[in-house]
Amino acid sequence: MDGQLLENEQLESALEEFVQDRQKENYAKVMEVLEKCVVLMPSMPPQGLDEKTQELMRTGQAVQIPNEAKIIPCLLRKEDGEHVLPIFTSLSQIPQDKRSPVVLTVPFQLCLNMVVSNQDHVGMMVLNPYTHNMMITREILEVALKRRSLSRQPKTVKVDKNQFKQLLHNQVTMYQLPMYLFRNGEQGLKRLQDEEGALLVQFYKEGYPDGRETALSEALKDFSVMTLNITDDIQITRLDMPGGTEKKGMCYRIYAVFRRSTQELQYYTMEKTEQGNYFGRITSDGKHELVEPVPDNGAEIEAVMNLAAVM
Numbered sequence: 001m002d003g004q005l006l007e008n009e010q011l012e013s014a015l016e017e018f019v020q021d022r023q024k025e026n027y028a029k030v031m032e033v034l035e036k037c038v039v040l041m042p043s044m045p046p047q048g049l050d051e052k053t054q055e056l057m058r059t060g061q062a063v064q065i066p067n068e069a070k071i072i073p074c075l076l077r078k079e080d081g082e083h084v085l086p087i088f089t090s091l092s093q094i095p096q097d098k099r100s101p102v103v104l105t106v107p108f109q110l111c112l113n114m115v116v117s118n119q120d121h122v123g124m125m126v127l128n129p130y131t132h133n134m135m136i137t138r139e140i141l142e143v144a145l146k147r148r149s150l151s152r153q154p155k156t157v158k159v160d161k162n163q164f165k166q167l168l169h170n171q172v173t174m175y176q177l178p179m180y181l182f183r184n185g186e187q188g189l190k191r192l193q194d195e196e197g198a199l200l201v202q203f204y205k206e207g208y209p210d211g212r213e214t215a216l217s218e219a220l221k222d223f224s225v226m227t228l229n230i231t232d233d234i235q236i237t238r239l240d241m242p243g244g245t246e247k248k249g250m251c252y253r254i255y256a257v258f259r260r261s262t263q264e265l266q267y268y269t270m271e272k273t274e275q276g277n278y279f280g281r282i283t284s285d286g287k288h289e290l291v292e293p294v295p296d297n298g299a300e301i302e303a304v305m306n307l308a309a310v311m
Contacts, residue, residue: 008089011037015089015132030134034127035144037108040088042074042100073114074100075122082123084135085115093128112144166250172203173241173251178267178282181256185263189237189256197223228301233261236304248272251280255300257308266308270294279307 011033018026045054047070075083088094091103115122115138125136177200181188192199200223224240239254246252253270269280269288277294295303 008037008039012089015128015134018134019132027134030127031136031140031144034108035147037089038105039108039111039127040091040094041104041106041111042086042088042094043102043104044072044074044100045102046071046104071104071114076126076129078123083121084129085111085122085125086129087111087125088128093131095130098130109148112141112148115141116145166247168204169241169245170249170251172200173254174269174280174282174288175286176203176206177254179286181265181267182284185265186258186260189235189258189265192239192256193225193227193237196225230305234259234308236301246272248274253300255304257304268304268307270300279303281307 011030014026014030014033018030073085076086077083087108088103094103111125115125119138124138125141127134127136177192180203181192184191222242226238226240228236228238230236235258237256237258239256241250241252241254249272251269251271255268255270257266257268258264265284267282268291269282271278271280271290273290275293278290279292279294280288280290282288291307292303294300
């Protein structure tokens with residue numbers, strides 16, 4: 001990436017405010033923006049580059065540095081002998097007579113990693129040392145490291161009881177049941193046909209943490225299973241969900257198509273979406289996709305047969 005094309009106007013604006021008034025609040029604003037930025041870092045020519053890449057760099061052209069190339073940054077030395085890593089918001093911030101053999105365009109987070117992992121050799125960073133001269137101490141870098149770690153942690157989303165039941169319903173109908181049928185094939189289908197809702201209830205019970213929900217609503221047992229032998233080779237099993245599942249974002253009916261000659265299973269859902277009722281498809285690797293609208297004339301079986309025929 002060309003250093004001239006960096007878009008760090010917001011960062012430089014925050015820096016100007018900090019230079020005018022070096023209060024903690026202004027310093028914090030700079031760091032908040034900097035942590036998301038791409039900056040310039042002076043460096044020696046990276047080691048391990050092929051001849052073509054080296055030639056492009058010598059002519060001043062932008063190149064992509066391979067991950068395995070060794071990067072040796074150019075450091076500044078303070079009066080007390082401590083080494084400092086300089087970084088810049090743009091090429092104009094580096095005086096011509098101070099420019100290193102190479103100026104790399106890198107994410108600030110990469111610079112952070114380099115300093116933190118080389119504590120014995122580098123003490124801190126300095127942002128735009130020849131103009132704004134904002135020192136970033138090791139303590140501040142540790143804070144930035146913790147902020148990054150926290151931002152990567154999975155966030156907990158709270159749901160109410162009804163939302164949890166809806167999520168669990170879709171987990172059962174759009175993942176647990178199809179994966180069970182794909183694993184067990186004809187035997188799994190026969191168990192579903194024999195046990196009907198009782199099999200589904202087992203999946204629902206497994207979804208409650210620590211088994212705390214032991215008494216499921218009677219409505220959960222209100223499933224309806226119908227099996228049609230379309231031909232000697234093709235069997236379709238239709239599973240209707242309990243009342244209350246014809247809601248937006250939920251699966252309210254399932255069609256499992258089984259071909260005896262090849263032992264092939266296909267699994268289709270009927271779902272209420274923003275655009276209306278749609279057929280969905282679950283594949284044997286757990287992937288889900290919406291395929292086409294449910295016909296208004298009630299010809300569901302014919303539509304399922306057409307879907308199965310093109311697979």
